[in-house]
Amino acid sequence: MVNNSQPLSLLDRIIKACLENKLVVGLALAGLVAWGIIVAPFDWQIPGIVRDPVPVDAIPDIGENQQIVFTEWMGRSPQDVEDQITYPLTVALLGLPEVKTIRSYSFFGFSTIYVIFNEEAEFYWTRSRILEKLNALPAGTLPQDVQPSLGPDATALGQVFWYTLEGRDEQGHPTGGWDLHELRSIQDWYVRYALMSAEGVAEVASVGGYVQEYQIDVDPAAMREHGVGLQDIFSAVRASNVDVGARTIEVNKVEYVIRGLGFIENLEDIEFTVVKARENVPLYVKDVANVTLGPALRRGALDKEGAEVVGGVVVVRYGENPLATIKNVKDKIKEISTGLPKKVLPDGRESQVTIVPFYDRTGLIYETLGTLNHALRDEILITIIVILLMVMHLKTSLLITSLLPLTVLMVFIGMKVFGVDANIVALSGIAIAIGTIVDMGIVVSENMLKHLDEAGEKEDKLSVLYRAASEVGGAVLTAVATTVVSFLPVFTMEAAEGKLFKPLAYTKTFALIASVIMALTVLPPLAHILYAGRFRKEQLRNALYGGLILAGIVLMFALSWWLGLLVTLIGVYHFTRRWLPAGLLDHIPQWVNWLVIAAVMFILAGTWAPLGIDKGTLRNVLLVALLLALIMGSIVLFTRHYPRMLRWALDHKVLALSGPAAIVTIGFMAWIGFDGMFGFMPDLVRKARPYAALRHTFPGLGREFMPPLDEGSYLYMPTTMPHASIGEALDVLAKLDKALYSVPEVEQVVGKLGRADTPLDPAPISMIETVVNYKPEYIVDKDGNRLTFEVDRDGHFLRDEHGNLIPDPDGKPYRQWRDHIRTARDIWDELVKVAKIPGTTSAPRLQPIAARIVMLQSGMRAPMGIKVKGPDLETIEQVGLALERLLKEVPSVEPAAVIADRIVGKPYLEIDIDRRAIARYGISLRQVQDVIEVAIGGKTITTTVEGRERYPVRVRYMRELRDNIESLGTILVPAPDGTQIPMAQLAEIRYIRGAQAIKSEDTFLVGYVLFDKRDGWAEVDVVEQAQRYLDAKIESGELVLPAGVSYSFAGSYENQIRSAQRLRIILPLALFIIFIILYFKFHRVSTSLIVFSGIFVAWGGGFLMLWLYGQDWFLNFSLLGANFRGLFQVHPINLSVAVWVGFLALFGIASDNGVIISTYLDQNFARRRPDSIAAIREATVEAGARRIRPAMMTTATTILALMVILTSTGRGSDIMVPMAIPSFGGMVLAVVTVFVVPILYAAGAEQRMMKGIQSEKSKQL
Structure with a gap:
């Protein structure tokens, strides 16, 4: 039992209770493990366990908090839609509470209004407010028969699954044989509704193919001959398409339901519809019109590698789990696949309609999860090696390592409880917190080992472990508190950056809290069991070790021979150790430690494979051994010689502190640039050659919002000319898709023209969106693991009789890219x-998710652009074209990517009715407009009911009577006296140029000028340079803005500007709070400032590493067949929000070593009470030497763990690497804090002593 006469703090009481109640701790731990497994986001299939995983997606939905109001008004021009629908609706919706801005788009036949709310507004509350407003619109606000609707409860980022419908045989080979209208009917009436029934789906939209309709093309000459008008045909067809019910009758005590059947079922039903009868002779529709089945007007199409196809898009409901929803959709596809239509082709093959995905976010999600899974696994292995090398104690190594999976499971529980979704950013919080998680365990375990070594044989082990854990408990708690506080700025972020990084802040906070709970409540009881526990019954001991031998044999055959052999050897050793000589027993633990180190290093080389598995196991083992030897050798030598170096530093304080000061200075210079730091110097100095050289060497870091995530596919989004017809645009799309598919690295190409049938996709027919799925560099499984295949002696891959590669665990990975293609950017080129x-x-270079995010945030289809607002569309277009010309001259802008909206390039054919002319014939304007609407545009007069399917019936003039301007002039308008007046006599028909689409923001007309950056430039720097260039052109008079015109830059860079402004306020506040926490720990300003100094050194180290990553010479050498620049992915890193988050993570851990050393310095000085400068320095060296090993162990584990992330190339590493670089650089150079803290501490003690001596002398005088 733990005996302590001193009053215990709350923390001491918790540690004591856990040590004395191991069973309770064990049961609680078992419950947490089970709960963590149930909610873990990974695809773990565990028999007997019903899992409820955390929702998973690739990246967070960082779009605006917005709702869509969609209004269809088919056949109407964009100008009509703007004037009569979009503008009045926008004005009405502006008055809603919490509305931030409204973006509106008027296209041919429909209006789309994006109502953007403040972030605090709840998603479904905003929908309710919009519905209230739409239902309360005053009469006359909108045209008759126009009904606005609220879009689906989803965002465009919810488009997670795209597919096509194709005819395929039993082997899955394409067969063709299906018409586009057949496939579209199957999609609209069967597949769409089946997939919408899957849980989590908000909408399934159709795209491509032809919507079938019954077309009645009337002949005006025949109508005139028979004396009938369009209204007569309307009435006749409507009256011929109706079912009725006549209740029931009872016959022989049986009730019969009566139905009158009259729905149109085929063309003959329409053709033989009676329009009128004269002298008992019927006049049928077919006598005055041609009745056919044909395609309805369409504003979208889908093309796959040059052939037109039919498809659909599945949209996930807001707040649902995307991964689970996609799984539900795939289950539903399996369920309905066997029942989809089949037909026998003329060649005898059977073709069945098959759902073929071409965009499935599951792969991206699994690969990002796999990247994190691999990083966590490798970091655990590294922890085992580091601890074994430092303390040569296997039990301690296993003890500390066991905390990692336990902590991660607790993080998953926290994510489930607090509603934090799993994605690459959120889970990166766990990866970058691994070092801190391990730190807590190392500090506590190392102190327990030291106390056990110093304790006597008879001393109670429980008391020793309690004393050891209690001694460092406060320091551990303070270290974690400072790290948690360092992430407070992230919780204050808003808008896109808040949505992106708040989940990371949550997961890192959960990880830190879980790690300190594990270190102080679970670790001591487990240590007592491992260090002091004994199996008293020989039978139990023999059974345990016998089971270990058996488990090892099973592992050898079932999983891995070397792992099984290792477990078997451990079991054999313990089983037979009683019969081994005493002298041999003394050396066996050491041999076992080295054997485990070798085995774990071998495993690490295989799982980490920093050189790539294509380089072979031997090279990877050698590189891992080299890196471990270099880092651990340096750490061990540093630890061994630390007391001597510290003594020298204490004797030469100024010289020793000049190194850290230089790191801080150079780091600051790397951040803001040499000119930014010394720009105040006179011109004479600034023009000097050394100054110019330093300015070139330290230009400062570029700024951007986020590093791009490699999604494994591109979204190629060019536009055709506004005047292009859908036929011409479709021809362009087919040629484009064929060209893109010709690139060998491309796996699949599917292009969309115009819009899908969903409010989430407002696009004119000039807009092309082509999804280009490219092959991964190597063939991989669903988690992104490279697969290996059999090779011959010459290294050539072998294939089976079907030409397929032969899987072989001992083979080589198969590279699918050509030799000169090294990166995904090369594929884009x-x-x-x-x-x-x-x-x-x-x-612009876009990817599917990134493009959706950009369009959701700014309304533009490019990451950067200019919004031009003005009084009319022509003026806006002229200014946009002028800006396009000037932007191409900006050095940092990619000229080919500068595109201004061609707003008024759509040809319009206007029929301007002469009111005086129609008055002469007694014809009303409405009559003329009805003829224009029906005769030229066509009008749907009824809808057929054919089982589950519904098809419109449309009336229109014959094509040859309306396909050119001369024919339109001959269209006849009936006068009240029965005469037919040609349209040319009643109206002027003319061509004009009009708008293809009309865009506005808060009712003000707007046009976009899109552009992109050149390689090597950062977004914010490009925008600032472009802004300066345009300002200069305005000042020089080369760019003149007409009255009422203004422009502003927009895009994702706005998020970086906003977050930077907030960080300027919150970051100093967070640092101040860290200082306050340190003060509460040490109760002395001087000690708190000493520990705080480590943050500035780490800050400098982080910026210095970012600067090194931008230098061509850094790591530019090859070893073991690999270039280290490529291995560590060295390339210029811009200062993004992700990098700042990495710095925030660094600030927390940068002070940990200082807290640990300062704590023991306080304890040692309080115990020894040095009374001379020599005694002060000796006490300082003793305290530093006592705590150098745990400090170096935590540093080594953090550096090596971050090295795993820096060399990771899996999906999602694009975001993880920039976050890891500051922590890596900071921790490498923050090693000097083990000198800075003792030096400053000793200097303060010496100064206080000298003041005391002087005070005594003055008193004596």
Whole structure:
């Protein structure tokens, strides 16, 4: 039992209770483990356990808090839609509470209004407010028969699953044989509704193919001959398409339901519909019209590698789990697949309609989870090696390592409880917290080991462990508190950056809290069981070790021979150790430690494989051994010689502190640039050659919002000319898709023209969106693990009789890219080369998710752009074209990517009715407009009911009577006296140029000028340079803005500007709170400032590492067949929010070593009470030497764990690497804090002593 006469703090009482109640701790731990497994986001299939995983997606939905109001008004021009629908609706919706802004779009036939609310407004509350407003619109606000609707409860980022419908045989090979209208009917009436029934789906939208309709093309000459008008045909067809019910009758005590059947079922039903009868002779519809089945007007199409197809898009409901929803959709597809239509083709093959995905976010989600899973696994292995090398104690190594999976499971519980979704950013919080998680366990375990070594044989082990844990408990708690506080700025972020990084702040906070709970409540009881526990019954001991031997044999055959052999050897050793000589027993633990180190290093080389598995196991083992030897060797040597170096530093304080001061200075210079730091110097100095050289060497870091995430696919989005018809645009799309598919690295190409049938996709027919799925560099499984295949002696891959590669665990990975293709950017460059199709613009480099995010945030389809507002569309277009010309001259802007909206390039054919002319014939304007609407545009007069399917019946003039301006002039308008007046006599028919789409923001007309940056430039720097260039052109008079015109830059860079402004306020506040926490720990300003100094050194180290990553010479050498620049992914890193988050993570851990050393310095000085400078320095050296090993162990584990992330190339590493670089650089150079803290502490003690001596002398005098 723990005996202590001193009053115990709350923390001491908790540690004591856990040590004395191991069973309770064990049961609680078992419950937490089970709960963590149930909610873990990974795809773990565990028999007998019903799992409820944390929702998973690739990245957070960082779009605006918005709702969509969609209004369809088919056949109407964008100008009509703008004037009569979009503008009045926008004015009405502006008055809603919490509305931030409204973006509106008027297209041919429909209006889309994005109502953007403040972030605090709840999603479904905003929908309710919009519905209230729409239901309360005053009469006359909108045209008759126009009904606005609220879009689906989802965002465009919810488009997680796209598919096509194709005819395929039993082997899955495409067969064709299905018409586009057949496939579209199957999609609209069967597949769509089946998939909408899957849980989590908000909408399934159709795209491509032809919607079938019954077309009645009337002949005006025949109508005139028979004396009938359009209204007669309308009435006759409507009256011929109706079912009725006549209740029931009872016959022989049986009730019969009576139905009168009259729905149109085929063409003959329409053709033989009676329009009128004269002298008992019927006049049928077919006598005055041609009745056919044909395609309805369409504003979208889908193309797959040059062939038109039919498809659909599944949209996930807001707040649902995307991964679970996609799984539900796939289950539903399996369920309905066997029942989809089949037909026998003329060649005898059977073709069945098959749902074929072409965009499935599951792969991206699994690969990002796999990247994190691999990082956590490798970090656990590194922890085992580091601890074994430092303390040579296997039990301690296993003890500390066991905390990692336990802590991660507790994080998953926290995510489930607090509603934090799992994605690559959120889970990166766990990866970058691994070092801190391990730190807590190392500090506590190392202190327990030291106390056990110093304790006597008879001393109670429980008391020793309690005393050890209690001694460092306060320091551990303070270290965690400072790290948690360092992330407070992230919780204050708002808008896109808040949505992106708040989940990371939550997961890192959960990890830190879980780690300190584990270190102080679970670790001591487990240590007591491991260090002091004994199996008193020989039978139990023999059974345990026998089971270990048996488990090892099973592992050898079932999982891994070397792992099984290792477990078997451990079991054999313990089983037979009673018969081994005493001298041999003394050496066996040491041999076991080295054997475990070798085995774990071998495993690490295979799982981490920093050189890539194509380089072979031996090279990877050698590199891992080299890195471990370099880092651990340096750490061990540093630890061994630390007392001597510290003594020298204490004797040469100024010289010793000049190194950390230089790190801080150079780091600051790397951040803001040499000119930014010394720009105040006179011109004479600034023009000097050394100054220019330093300014070139330290230009400062570029700024951007977020590093791009490699999604494994591109979204190629050019536009055609506004005047292009859908036929011409479809021809362009087919050529484009064929060209893109010709690139060998491309796996699949599917292009969309115009819009899908959903409010989430407002696009004119000139807009092309082509999803280009490219092959991974190596063939991988669903988690992103590279697969290996059999090779011959010469290294050539072998294939089976079908030409397929032969899987082989001992083989080599198969690279699918050509030799000169090294990165995904190289593939994009290849796509741009082949995609130069006449009649199309260039396209910004976008990916499916990134493009949706950009469009949700700014309304533009590019990461950067200019919004031009003005009084009319022509003026806006002129200014936009002028800006396009000037932006191409900006050095940092990619000229080919500058595209201004061609707003008024759509040809309009206007029929201007002469009111005096129609008055002469007694014809009303409404009569003329009805003829224009029906005769030229066509009008749906009824809808057929054919089982589950519904098809419109449309009336229109014959094509040859309305396909050119001369024919339109001959269209006849009936006068009251029965005469037919040609349209040319009643109206002027003319061509004009009009708008293809009308955009507005808060009712003000707007146009966009899109652009992109050149390689090597950061977003914010590009925008600032472009802004300066345009300002200069305005001042020089080269750019003149007409009255009422203004422009502003927009895009994702706005998020970086906003977050930077907030960080300027919150970051100093967080640092101040860290200082306050340190003060509460040490109760002395001087000690708190000493520990706080470590943050500035780490800050400098982080910026210095970012600067090194931008230097061409850094790590530019090859070893073991690999270039280290490529291995560590060295390239210029811009200062993004992700990098700042990495710095925030660094600030917390940067002070940990200082807290630990300062705590023991306080304890040692309080115990020894040094009374001379020599005694002060000796006490300082003793305290430093006592705590150097745990400090170096935590540093080594953090550095090596971050090295795993820096070399990771899996999906999601694009975001993890920039976050890890500051922590890596900071921790490498923050090693000097083990000198800074003791030096400053000793200097303060010496100064206080000298003041005391002087005070005594003055008293004596």
